[in-house]
Structures are given as C-alpha cells and as structure tokens.
Amino acid sequence: MSEGSWLLWGVLPYVVLAVFIGGTVWRYRYDRFGWTTRSSQLYESRLLRIASPVFHFGILVVIVGHVIGLLIPESWTRAAGLSDTAYHVVALGLGLVAGVCTLAGISLLIWRRRTVGPVFSATTRNDKLMYLVLVTAILAGLATTLLSGIGELTGRPQTDYRQTVSVWFRSIWVLRPDVEAMSAAATSFKVHVLTGLALFALFPFTRLVHAFSAPVGYLFRPYIVYRTRDTGTAAARRPVPRGW
C-alpha cells in the first residue's frame, strides 16, 4: 500500500468531511443572507422550465441511488431475496436513466446560462467553478456506470464497486478507512470518487447549499405564520396564535 493511496483514501476523505461540515456551519452562521437558490427564472423561464426539473429529478434519484449503493451491503440485499444480477440490472438501468436525465438537464442549464444574456451576466466565477466540478463528477459517474454495463455485457466484469468503493465508504464512518478496498477499485471509480470529494469540499461555498434547505417543513406547518416583532419586550410575552 503506497503512501499516495493512504493520503488519497485514508486522509483526504476526513479533510473533505471537515471542510464540508465546518464550511456549512460557518456559512450558515456567517452568510445566511447569501443562502439562496439565486433563481434566474425572472430572466428566462422557457428553457428553465424543462431543464431545471429534469436535472433536479435526475440528481435526486442519483443521490438516492448513491445512498443505497454505498450504505447497504450486498449481504442485506441478498437476504432480502434480491439476486445480485437483478440488483445490478435495476441499479444500472435506473442509474443510467437518472444519470442521462441529470446530464441532459445540466447541459441545457449550462447552455442557457451561456446563451441567455441576462443569465450569463448573473453568473459568477463561483458558479462557473461549481458547474465545472459538478459536470466532471456527473460525467465520471456516468462513465463508471457505462463501463460497468459494458463489462457485464461482454462478460468481463469490472471489480464490483460494492466490494471496493462501498466497503471503503462505510469504513470511513467507523474511523478505520479500508484503503486497500478502495485501492483495488477500477480507475474510473477512483476518478469519480475524487471528483465527488472535490464537489463535497466545494459544496458549502457555492449556491449548492440551497439543497440543504429543501423545504420539507412546508408540508407540516400552518399556512399563515405569525411572529412577534422581537424578543425581550412585552410583545414577546404575548401569545402568538398558531395560524391555520
């Protein structure tokens, strides 16, 4: 096991984790005002109405897929009566569809950003870097899916990520990083993991933080929100009615 592997798969994940969590906390405390989608719909709606939902539905499925693939060991799915082949077919199929949606969506989004004047003027350098890393990560991810698919079909399967990447991923959380497992993964997976790490390190400092505030609370709160002017005065002692 080389020192390089140790740094990449044993140390880097923790650095990224620290940046990701620390950065998010810092941003939330320091820059709540900048925490927004910075929607560009006011400038352009026609393309966005297609591109944004396609991209978002795609990326959300991709995220769910990652969570399942990385966190749930093979033994569990087998125990649930799902054969490995069935799992792979479903995962590859769904992954491919979601990945293509994501890629198509983000391509259209970027094209829109570049060609629609007002949207382009509102694009910051931060946005450009974010798009670069995000697109690389998506492309690398799709490549792994395609390569595994080709491997399955040609009968020369790659090393299964569920025995390499996933094992390593789970080992990170128990603070005993399984560097060997990750080192054994195919190169395409390594590239995808590295771009993924870059994305996580960048995440808290970009507009992507909007994903953290996905407004699920909306489903459970009353429609009308009442708030008192501030605390510490008589007003604060006044009961605020719950809206309907």
Add this chain to the structure above:
Amino acid sequence: MAEQRRPVGRVMAQVAMVMNLDKCIGCHTCSVTCKQAWTNRTGVEYVWFNNVETRPGQGYPRRYEDQETWQGGWRRTRGGRLRLRSGGRLRKLATIFANPRLPSLQDYYEPWTYDYENLMTAPLGDDMPVAEPRSLITGRPTSITWSANWDDDLGGGPDLTASDPVVQRLGDRIKLDFERTFMFYLPRICEHCLNPSCVASCPSGAMYKRAEDGIVLVDQDRCRGWRMCVTGCPYKKVYFNHKTGKAEKCTLCYPRVEVGMPTVCSETCVGRLRYLGVVLYDVDRVGAAAAVPDPRDLYESQLDVLLDPADPEVRRAAARDGIPPHWIEAAVRSPVHQLISRFRVALPLHPEYRTMPMVWYIPPLSPVVDALGETGHDGEDVGNLFGAIDTLRIPVEYLAELFTAGDPEPVTAALRRLAAMRSHMRAVNLGEPPDPGIAESVGFDAEEIQRMYRLLAIAKYDERYVIPTAYGVDDADRGVIEEIGCSLDYDGGPGMSPVNHSAGLGEASGRTTPATVENFHALRVRQSSDRRGDLSGRVNLLNWDGNGRPRGLFPDRGDDSPKERS
C-alpha cells in the same frame, strides 16, 4: 331584549390604510419617494413597492389581475375550504424547481439607464451626442418599450382598455366608445392582508405576519429564493430581487411606523389622500370569513371580522389578548376605522382574492361628476348626482369589479354618501340651510356628514395618521426614538455595522448595509440630535441635507488650499 352576541375571539391589531381616490392626481410622488427610500438599489430596479396605475388599464405588472394566468390568491374548494389557487403544499413542492406561474421580467419591464459617458467622450462633430439607453440587466444597448407606468393617463383608450382584465370580465356590458370613457388613478402598495396568500405560499416559512401590527414581512435571512410568494400574491406585490436571489416587498415602512411616523408614501402624498390607523380584528373569524361561498359577500364578511374598539366587550378581550391600552385608544381614534366601518365609504381592493386586504379605497365620484358636467348638469346637486350614479352603469360596474367582486350595491352606497356630502357642504358653504333630507337619504345626520367631511377634506396630519408606537414602548417614550432601536440592530445584523463586507460567496453574500438601513439611521440621527449625521466612509447624497460638506464628498486633498485640476 338584548340581541344574542357572538363572543369575541382572539383580538389582534392591524395597521391599515385608506386611500381617497377622488384626490389622487396621479403625480407618482408616492412611488418615487418610496423608491428612493427602499428600492433604489441594484437587483430591485424594476421593483415598485408603491405604484400608481391609470384605470382602466393593465396595471403593473401587466395584467396582474388576470388570475386565470397568474393563479394568485386563494380559491374556495367545493367542500368550502380555502386552497391556494396555484395549488396546495405538495403541488408547490413538486413544481419548486421551476415555478410554472412566475411573471418574467418582460411582464414587468427591463430596467435601463443611459450611457451618459458618451455625452462627455463623444468626438467633436456636427451631431449632438446622445445618451443611449443601456439595459441594467445585461449592460447592452436596449430599446425602451415598456415600463411601470408606460400607459399613464392613457386609461380609457380603446387599446389599453381592451386588455384590462377587469374590463374583460365585464365583457359586452362595457362600451368602449370614447364619449363614455372615464379614468382615474389607483395607487397600490402591499395590502398587508389578514389572510396573506404570499405567507401561505412560502416554502421556507420566511414570510410572516407580525402579531402586533399585522405588517407582512420577508425574513431576509430565512428566504431561500424559492420564489413561490411572487405567484402566491394576487396583487403581485412581492418582488424577486434578482441580485440577492431573495424576495422583497413593501414593509409598510415599519421602522417609521414603529416610532409613530406614517409611511413614506403617506407622508409625501401630494393629494394628502392617505390615512393610516389601527383596526382591531378577530383572528378566529378570518378563516371562515375568507371562505364564504359567494365572492360578493366577501366585503360584508371582511367588515364583520373587524371589531368596534369602543365596545366594552371588545376592549376587555383586546386587553386580555395583550393589546396595550394606547393601541386600543388609537383604534378608537383611528381614521381608518371610521372610514371603513362607521362611514362605510372605504372598500377593499379585489376582495374576491380572499386574502382580506387591508388597504381600503374610497371610490372616486369624479367620473360621475365629470359626466354630469359634460352634459351641462349641476354636478353638485344631489338629485342629479344620485340619478347619475344610478344611470352611469359603466363606472359603477367597473368600480364594483375592483372593490366588491362585482356587487354594485356597496359601491353605489359609498358614492351616494360622497354625493350627499358634496351637496350638503355646498349648501353650508353658500350659507344656505342644508336640506336634512340629503343626509338622511344616506343614513346620516347633518352632524355626522360634517364629521365625515372634516375627515375627508380638512383632516390634519395627526388626524390622518393615528399610529401608536410599537409595543413595549410606553407613551412616555413617544418621540424618543433611540429607546426603541432599529429592528435590524440584532447582533451582527445589518443595523449594527455601517461597513459593507462581502463574503465572496457569489454576489451579495455576506452582510451588507442596505441603503435603506443607512438612510433610516441617518434620518434618525438628524431628527433626534443636533449634530450632523456621519455616514462613515460613504457619501449618500440622499441623506445630505445640504448643510456643510459631508466627509468624503470630495477626495482628500491633503491641504485646504484649492488646487487647479486640468
């Protein structure tokens, strides 16, 4: 036998406004001063918290009243419940990635400036250099084709009238021939609704109605830019700041209202047609009142939600619910309460949106008077006026579509009261004994009609604006503005530091001091102390009262002697 009375539910107070449309001259002073105070910044160039529309006309943004398209406000389901017209909670979340009903910048207008530089730098030539328009969005040359009051004073013209959603609703009943057109101005701000659909549409819960005074605000630190409120508001009075990516709206000038000052639009109104005051209402009744089956009943049901602050039972309930005594007293003296509930001349704008709007309008009698004048009849004779109100269907039906969901009855009643006042006061002014029948015909006596006249015609500043200071500040503090502090003065808040610093996380990240906050502090210093305001580091000419020379107005020269510059 005493009538069986409903018990008074939870009492809340609302700072409400009334505008007397007869007096609006369409000067746009209110819009301009509001803009100077609040939206004189990048990202909100197209934002008019206050705008003045010529009616009939399209309004701003264009055709905002067409709820078939924009889906603002509430709708009543068959089961009698209220649903957001643009869809319930799940639907909102499912369409969050691209809002299907968001007006585009083209529905407002693309803001612009002029290339003044060219006036100075153009080479010497035969032609006068011109300052060409430049888009404030892209910086590119643009052609100006539309803006917030583009069709100002063109009301009634056949083209514009035909695209007015209100006219379209009247359909064939309204005749567009020029002889019978009419026009008036409609100044609009946020309605600070009792049942605000903007608040209900906000997925983050960043929008809220203040429990003390009913002002509807956007918490800038909690807004995440989901831009659903813009769709939710049927009056299109929530705007999206395209630079900061956050929603902004009329604040009813809360920093001023908290210290007992009227809003900027009211303070500067040339026609002195705006009234501000407190109304008390029963929150428990709001939901049911907004859901009455027939939209034409909404005006009455909205009146029914308001409480009479002189009623001892209401006063007891108000005190029980924590409303301070000086607020209850202010509600008794409130000009707004008088015009809405006692004289019943003020009507809500588009009650059919079911948001229970709290900016009320006294409908204009002038279209009727003008029409009479044109036919050579005496426009101050009560018989003529009553007759004209009854026969001039077009203005009345149009006003009814605006103010009472199409029911001409309350509009006619309000106009008759104004007409009666007009005739009664003419007699008084001419030294004739007024005919008591005139007042009686609209359910008033002479004294009451004169009281209404006083409020509408000669009320002074402190009668037009009866605004109690914010809760937690007793009357002894009134005027001592420092005691109250700015609501933005929380730790690390924008009110704390006058320095701009950007976090570098994209545009507008980090804390900045909005010009509005700076203006507020400067005004506060100027009004409450005898030293000159210090605008550390930044020169904002809006705050310069012309006295002395603010530091930084001219670059530092190092010494005092003026040097020639070439």
